[in-house]
Amino acid sequence: MIKLFSLKQQKKDGEAAPRAGNQKKASAAQLRITKDIHELNLPKTCIVDFPDPDDLLNFKLIIYPDEGFYRGGRFTFSFKVGQMYPHEPPKVKCETPVYHPNIDLEGNVCLNILREDWKPVLTINSIIYGLQYLFLEPNPEDPLNKEAAEVLQNNRRLFEQNVQKAMRGGYVGSVYFDRCLK
Amino acid sequence: MGLGGPYGTCLSRLNTTQLMLSNDDRSAVADCKNSQKAAVDSTNIIRRWQNIQKILRRAGPFCHPDFDVGQNTFEFLRKVKVLVIGAGGLGCEILKNLAMMGFGNLHIIDMDTIDLSNLNRQFLFRLKDVGRPKAEVAAEFIRKRVANCNVKPYYMKIQDLDQEFYRSFNLIVCGLDSISARRWVNGMLLSILTCDGMDNEIDVSSVIPMVDGGTEGFKGNLRVILPGLTPCIDCTIDLYPPQTTYPLCTLANTPRLPEHCVEYVKLVLWPKENPWDKNAPLDGDDPMHISWVYEKSMERAYQYGITGLNYRLVQGIVKNIIPAVASTNATIAAACVTEAFKLVTNCCLPLSNQMIFNDVDGIYCYSYTMDMKEDCVSCSNHAKNLEVKSSMTLNDLIKHLCENPSYQFDSPAVMAYVEGRLKTLYMPNIPSIEAATRVNLKKSLAELGLQHKSEIAVADKTSPSTVTFSLLFISAK
Structure with missing residues (x-):
């Protein structure tokens, strides 16, 4: 039986028990993300970039699709991992303007595991594979960019042309896209 | 001797204690303008702890085997240092209950100010207090109402106070409304744990129990957490329902x-x-x-x-407002403070280790024991001691971790807190980080800014979660 308090054990302000220096400890989120990042197993079309190697909670993912509509493009995503990770998913935004049914012009991404289907057993690796899949198989059923989704559904050929136009840098309808071919 | 005997002694001893009361108490009594009221109050002060004394002066079958029957326990209760986190719906109830049960050294922290909509249930606040810090008003109210109870308020975020502050408490009672705040307190208490020698057993004197209450509408729950010894918040984080999100x-x-x-x-x-x-x-x-x-x-x-x-x-x-029901807060706070009382006095075995309460439809109440999660990132992970020499290079340290029969890491990544921030010392698998940190391999631990008792976090595929070590510098011989 654990007895926690002996009656003599009275704590006073400033009276430090064995001091561990003033080091802080890594938070649960930091410990977990260290593991996630260290064990990334990236497809060959993806690279990750850490502007600050000491800060594993904020980084960029660059996807270079090598097949599908978006072949030859270069798409950058920003990842912001909060202190609630992995209880809450990271915040992911697409920083490259892209003509895509599941990514809107503000860079919001509609990927189930980034919101409603997130589970703590998933990892950064799962999200990266999910994002890569969006470029291989854009999904017109769950649109964020409704116009792009309609074009994809009704006229695949036109969709392909629009994607090419956008990636080369130019207007699709009234929207201008920056060049993002690598 | 019958009932009269011990009861009489108890009362007479109480009288003497009361006569020697501090100036605080005298001024509290003097404050009363009506002398008749003053007389009633002083009788109240004498009588106030009679019922608590009855519990602490008798042994019984449910007592902790180490229960110390008698006045010492009561005196300990008066001075034991307790931190209440949150002065909202639960916090007001908790603070009132603690004060009325004889706890005499209370500290309360809350970052919020009083809103008009709080007044229906946060009964330590009045209309004139709207806009003032909750912690301060709550502390004033209790000090005024319960003579000789010291309450110190902190109007700030929990994150604004450091390990030194939290370490000074015997017990922490939480009435919080967010999971992230609970995790933060949990992480803080786990970081305070120390190990005994090289066998890496937790030093029980570094354990600060946390009693955590929570309510949502007509439902509530209560947990007793002995950090490092019983399941922590992160062990069971999956039990919290995720926030409702829509595609x-x-x-x-x-x-x-x-x-x-x-x-x-x-x-x-x-x-x-x-x-x-x-x-x-x-x-x-x-x-x-x-x-x-x-x-x-x-x-x-x-x-x-x-x-x-x-x-x-x-x-x-x-x-993100969750509906609050005053009676649920009262129920959960009562249970929380009962647990706090049990932990401090040993007069009864504490709850092991979770209770749920639901009065949506009839009344349902159940308590049960949860297990620790073996690979919990937070608590399975109290730093293991690792003896090293400060002259060792990072490369030597990594080699040591790979060759040491108890760890046998494969290709570990190493992080450390240096000068107050987390640094990546080496991470082999991410090319950009590897290039930026390669230079560290040749540096000695001292050159990297690591000190005796510095902690390092090591991630490796051979272990299900990141492992932390506390470096013990041994003199190079």
Whole structure:
């Protein structure tokens, strides 16, 4: 039986028990993300970039699709991992303007595991594979960019042309896209 | 001897103690303008702890085997240092209960100020207090009402206080409303744990118990956590229901519920179109912000023919308000303080280790024992001691971790807290980080800024979670 308090054990302000220096400890989120990042197993079309190697909670993912509509493009995503990770998913935004049914012009991404289907057993690796899949198989059923989704559904050929136009840098309808071919 | 004997002694001893009461108490008594009231009050002071004394002066079959029957335990109760986190619905109840049960050294922290809508249940506050810090008003109220109870308020965030502060407490009672705050307190208490020698057993004197209450409407729960010894918040984090989220595409294209409209405005329109600063965070306490979100949500609801949207709903979603029921708070707070009392006095075995309460439909109450999660990132992970020499290079250390029969790591990544921030010392598998940290391999631990008792975090595929070590520098011989 654990007895926690002996009656003599009275704590006073400033009276430090064995001091561990003033080091802080890594938070649960930091410990977990260290593991996630260290064990990334990236497809060959993806690279990750850490502007600050000491800060594993904020980084960029660059996807270079090598097949599908978006072949030859270069798409950058920003990842912001909060202190609630992995209880809450990271915040992911697409920083490259892209003509895509599941990514809107503000860079919001509609990927189930980034919101409603997130589970703590998933990892950064799962999200990266999910994002890569969006470029291989854009999904017109769950649109964020409704116009792009309609074009994809009704006229695949036109969709392909629009994607090419956008990636080369130019207007699709009234929207201008920056060049993002690598 | 019968009942009269010990009872009499108890009373007479109490009388003497009361006669030697501090100036605080005398001034509290003197404050009363009505002398008749003063007389009643002083009798109250003498009588106040009679019932508590009855519990502490008798042994019984449910007592902790180490229960110390007698006055010592009561005196310990008067001075044991307790921190109450949160002075809201639960916090007010907890503070009142602690004070009325004889705890005499209370500290309360809360970052909020009093809102008009708090007054129906946060009974330590009055209309004149609206706008003032909750912690301060609560402390004043208790000090005034319960003579000789010292309450010290802290009007700040829990994160504003350091390990030194938290380490000074014997016990922590939480009445919080968010999971992230619970995790933070949990992490703090785990970081205070120390190990005994090289066998890496937890030093029990470094354990600060946490009694955690929580309520939502008619439901509540209570946990007794002995950090490092019983399941912690992160062991069972999966039990908290996730926040309701809606698929972004539904919000954007096929909203059906009033909630969808509000979420859309909050997520998509606010950052783009709010008439304030582009980067201004949406502030749920700013009526202008809420009105803006309300108008935009109404427009959207109208566009999609959705009904049932109103100002209160918008406010509720933006502020993430959960309904509060005063009786649930009272029930859970009573259970929390009973546990606090049991832990401190040993007069009864504490709850092992969770209780749930639900009076939505009839009354249901159940307590059960949860297990620790073996690979919990937070608590399975109290730093293991590792003897090293300060002259060792990082490369030597990594080699040591790979060759040491108890660890046998394969290709570990190493992080450490140096000068107050987390640094990546080496991470072999990510090319850009590897290139940036390669230079560290040749540096000695001292050169890297590591000190005796510094902690390092090591991730490796051979272990299910990141392992932390506390470096013990041994003299190089």
